[in-house]
Amino acid sequence: MQAPNVIGRARGPRGFGGPVVKAKDKKQTMKRIWRYMEKQKAALIATIIFVIISTLLGLLGPYLIGLIIDQYILPKDMAGTFKFLIVLAVVYTASSVFTWLQTYLMVRVSLQTIRNIRQDLFTKLQTLSIKFFDKHPHGDLMSRVTNDIDSLNNALSQSVIQLFSSILMVAGVTIAMFSLNWVLAIVTLLIIPVMVYTTKQIITYSSSNFIKRQRDLGELNGFIEESISGNEVISLFGKEEKMFNEFSVVNERLRSSSIAADTVSGFLGPINNFINNLGLGLVIGAGAFMTLQGSASVGIIAAFVAYSRQFFRPINQLSSLLNMFQSALAGAERVFEIMDETPDIVDQVNAKDIDSLKGNVEFTNVYFGYDDHKTILKNINFQIRAGEKVALVGPTGSGKTTIINLLLRFYDSNSGEIRIDGTSIKEYKISAIRKKVGIVLQDTFIFSGTIMENIRYGRLEASDEEVIAAAKMASAHGYIKHLPNQYQTVITSSGSNLSQGQRQLIAIARIILADSDILILDEATSSIDTRTEIEIQKGLNRLTEGRTSFVIAHRLKTIENANRILVIDQGEIIESGTHLELLSKNGFYNQLYRSQFTLNEVR
Numbered sequence: 001m002q003a004p005n006v007i008g009r010a011r012g013p014r015g016f017g018g019p020v021v022k023a024k025d026k027k028q029t030m031k032r033i034w035r036y037m038e039k040q041k042a043a044l045i046a047t048i049i050f051v052i053i054s055t056l057l058g059l060l061g062p063y064l065i066g067l068i069i070d071q072y073i074l075p076k077d078m079a080g081t082f083k084f085l086i087v088l089a090v091v092y093t094a095s096s097v098f099t100w101l102q103t104y105l106m107v108r109v110s111l112q113t114i115r116n117i118r119q120d121l122f123t124k125l126q127t128l129s130i131k132f133f134d135k136h137p138h139g140d141l142m143s144r145v146t147n148d149i150d151s152l153n154n155a156l157s158q159s160v161i162q163l164f165s166s167i168l169m170v171a172g173v174t175i176a177m178f179s180l181n182w183v184l185a186i187v188t189l190l191i192i193p194v195m196v197y198t199t200k201q202i203i204t205y206s207s208s209n210f211i212k213r214q215r216d217l218g219e220l221n222g223f224i225e226e227s228i229s230g231n232e233v234i235s236l237f238g239k240e241e242k243m244f245n246e247f248s249v250v251n252e253r254l255r256s257s258s259i260a261a262d263t264v265s266g267f268l269g270p271i272n273n274f275i276n277n278l279g280l281g282l283v284i285g286a287g288a289f290m291t292l293q294g295s296a297s298v299g300i301i302a303a304f305v306a307y308s309r310q311f312f313r314p315i316n317q318l319s320s321l322l323n324m325f326q327s328a329l330a331g332a333e334r335v336f337e338i339m340d341e342t343p344d345i346v347d348q349v350n351a352k353d354i355d356s357l358k359g360n361v362e363f364t365n366v367y368f369g370y371d372d373h374k375t376i377l378k379n380i381n382f383q384i385r386a387g388e389k390v391a392l393v394g395p396t397g398s399g400k401t402t403i404i405n406l407l408l409r410f411y412d413s414n415s416g417e418i419r420i421d422g423t424s425i426k427e428y429k430i431s432a433i434r435k436k437v438g439i440v441l442q443d444t445f446i447f448s449g450t451i452m453e454n455i456r457y458g459r460l461e462a463s464d465e466e467v468i469a470a471a472k473m474a475s476a477h478g479y480i481k482h483l484p485n486q487y488q489t490v491i492t493s494s495g496s497n498l499s500q501g502q503r504q505l506i507a508i509a510r511i512i513l514a515d516s517d518i519l520i521l522d523e524a525t526s527s528i529d530t531r532t533e534i535e536i537q538k539g540l541n542r543l544t545e546g547r548t549s550f551v552i553a554h555r556l557k558t559i560e561n562a563n564r565i566l567v568i569d570q571g572e573i574i575e576s577g578t579h580l581e582l583l584s585k586n587g588f589y590n591q592l593y594r595s596q597f598t599l600n601e602v603r
Contacts, residue, residue, distance in 0.1 A: 029333050033152070036113045037160075043109050050102035051165050057095035058310065059172045064088050066180075066303030074298065102161055110157035118149050121335055128338075129345040130410040131370075137222035144338060147217055148331030155328030163321050166314030173311040177304065183295075184304050187286045188311060191279035198271055209261035210326040214334060216254040223250050261327075276312040283308050345409055351429045357436045357517040358421050359386035359548030361407070366416035368406060376402050378571045380416070384564070389549040391559035393592065394568035400552045403568075404520050407550075408437060420518075438516030441523075444507035446498070451480055452487040454506050458514035470513035476505035519549040556593050565589065 037044065064084060072080040122145065133141075177185035227243055287301035366380040377399050384390050392400040405411050406418060409430050418425050425433060438458075447454055455467045455476075462470075468487065471477040479502060483489040491498060498506075511519070541561075553559045560579045567575035567582065567589045575582055575589050582589035 026329055026333075029329050029336060032336055033113075033156075033332060036116050037109060037156070039116070040109050040112060043105050047102050047105040047109065047161060048164065050098045050105070051161065051168060054095045054098035054102060055165060055168045055172055057091050057098065058169065059176055060091050061088065061095070062303045062306035062310065063176065063180075064091065065306055066297075066299035068299070069302050070297050070299030102165075106161040107157045110153060110160070113156060114149060114153040117152070117335065118145065121145060121149070121338060124339050124341070127343050128341055129343055130405070131344060132341060134370075137219070140218035140222045141338075143214075143218035143221040144331075144334050147221070148214060148334050151214075151331040152328045152335070155324050158324070166321070169310060169314045173307050177307050177311070180300055180303060180307075181290075183290065184283060184286060184300075187282050188279060188304070188308055190282065191275055191312075195272060195275050198275070209257060211330040212257040213254070213261045214327070214330045216250075216257045218334075220250050220254050223247060272312075279312060280305070280308050345412060345430065347429050348426055352423070352427055352432070353429050354432045354436065359388075359518050360384065360419075360421050361518070361548060362417075362419040362422075363403070364417045364419070366406065366413045366418060368402060368411065368413045370411075375414075376571050377406075377413075380571075380573060382566060382573060382576065384548055386421075386548055387546050388563040389544055389551065389561070391551045391553055391562040391565045392568060393553055393556060393559070393565060393589065398568045399571040400568055401522065402571075404439070404522065404550060404552070407520075408434060408439070436516055437518045437520065438511040438514045439520040439522065440504075440507050440511050444503050446491055446503050446506060448491065450485075450488050450490055451483075451506060454491060455487075455509045455513055458510035458512070462513055467509075467513060471505075471509045473512050474505050474509035476502070476509045479505070517547060519544055519547055520552075521549065522552045523554060556589075567592075 064087065068081060068084045068088070071077070072084060125141070125145075174185070174189075177188060223246070227247070283304055284301075287304055291298060291301060361384040363380045363382050366377055367375060368377040369375040380399075380403065382390075392403060394400055402411075406413055407425070409425055412426070420428070420433070447457065452464065452467055455471060456462050458470070459466075464487070468477065471480060471487075480486055480489070551559050551562060556579075559565060562579065564576060565579060565582055566573050567587075569588060575585065575587050577585070583593060
């Protein structure tokens with residue numbers, strides 16, 4: 001198994017859908033959401049007050065309608081009718097104003113809640129180790145940060161306040177109906193058991209479909225992210241049709257799960273509308289009969305018709321809200337799954353902070369494997385004195401990058417000890433080690449922004465003059481000064497508007513600016529032409545002077561001046577010495593060097 005690159009991580013398995021897993025604990029998920037919301041108690045209390053006021057005003061409307069009909073319209077009192085119509089207009093206007101206020105406040109509460117959750121999620125992602133990202137597709141993680149949180153945002157901003165308002169409205173309408181006519185109230189309530197049973201059955205059946213849809217959406221995002229990142233390779237090998245076919249399968253899977261979720265939940269609206277109309281018909285029929293018997297007035301019947309609509313509307317909303325909550329809770333649960341991840345690489349209690357490192361490095365009996373099935377490093381032992389330049393050479397997959405991963409604590413060894421300056425690296429703060437150890441990778445990463453900002457990433461407080469000096473040492477200044485905006489030239493995502501060699505020069509300038517105590521160069525000049533490489537080597541030699549340096553190299557010509565060369569094969573150090581010492585042994589290193597020399601002659 002080849003070690004994942006410290007930056008270019010493995011993307012993990014694409015098939016993330018698998019068997020549908022139901023929500024583990026919906027109540028716990030809701031409690032966690034509430035813990036974020038309760039931080040805004042003042043706004044929530046104000047919202048609840050506005051909901052109560054708007055609900056009471058809404059309940060007052062039908063009562064006034066019945067009163068107007070019985071006392072003013074039927075007696076043909078136009079003056080009284082006009083006066084009460086003005087009162088009715090004021091009531092409904094005030095109700096609308098308070099409804100807007102409660103919506104406004106709830107949107108603010110929702111957005112602040114989502115901001116905090118998103119912030120905590122992103123912060124959590126920064127604490128997780130490379131191992132976590134190796135196991136999770138990047139697109140799925142992106143889906144959790146975006147789609148799942150957006151789903152929760154929609155539920156909070158649109159549903160929470162409606163949920164409370166609907167419950168309050170149902171309770172208020174029930175009281176109002178019983179106070180007007182208990183017989184008609186009972187007739188109205190006869191429909192409720194049918195509606196509750198139907199809703200429960202549909203929600204139960206659709207719950208798992210919403211979870212499956214969220215998972216399929218994450219899988220699709222992962223596939224898209226991977227295909228965009230690997231666009232050049234796909235085109236190079238002419239695999240467009242293969243990617244299209246694979247995308248069609250994943251896309252179809254999402255379509256099927258979305259249909260299953262939305263179609264089943266979509267039954268709620270029509271079914272409940274039918275039940276509502278049935279209930280309204282019962283109320284009108286019973287009211288008409290009671291009116292003929294003289295036990296109810298026309299105004300009371302009119303009020304009951306209005307109350308019936310107010311009664312069934314929030315119940316319908318509750319059904320729709322439950323559907324939205326199914327999707328939101330599924331998304332929230334996926335978000336909290338990441339928040340509950342325990343980082344496997346953490347600081348010890350009382351971990352040491354450091355201002356500088358001398359650079360003495362020691363590996364003692366180190367064993368390591370990325371999983372339990374295969375050991376990558378076997379009994380690694382070496383000591384590096386401060387200021388030495390050490391080269392790690394060997395075949396691809398031999399364990400060179402893995403040694404660097406352990407030194408930077410991207411992973412912890414299964415056994416053995418790694419020390420810097422005589423102290424176990426586990427006793428240092430992880431951030432302190434990584435600040436003092438600089439690394440240039442073969443496949444460097446460039447951020448969106450200006451060239452100046454990208455180089456300054458090595459030391460954020462550096463002045464413009466220091467950035468330019470670092471660029472000159474890295475031989476990057478030569479091409480930067482010819483760009484239209486020089487150091488203020490904007491680099492697109494991943495530096496796609498620069499050549500690979502130019503990106504590498506920026507990365508080298510970045511590490512020069514960082515002025516680290518220990519340096520790691522992982523094929524740092526592999527993407528640079530021979531002429532530029534000569535200049536780079538001069539700069540790197542000045543940079544590495546007096547600093548402990550690890551150089552991972554495949555071109556052995558570049559590490560002939562190393563103080564020591566460690567030859568690694570199948571996870572073991574099989575040879576160690578200077579370039580001339582290793583050549584004189586006529587061993588593995590000699591064979592590697594001669595084979596490259598022969599190849600160069602052939603070329």
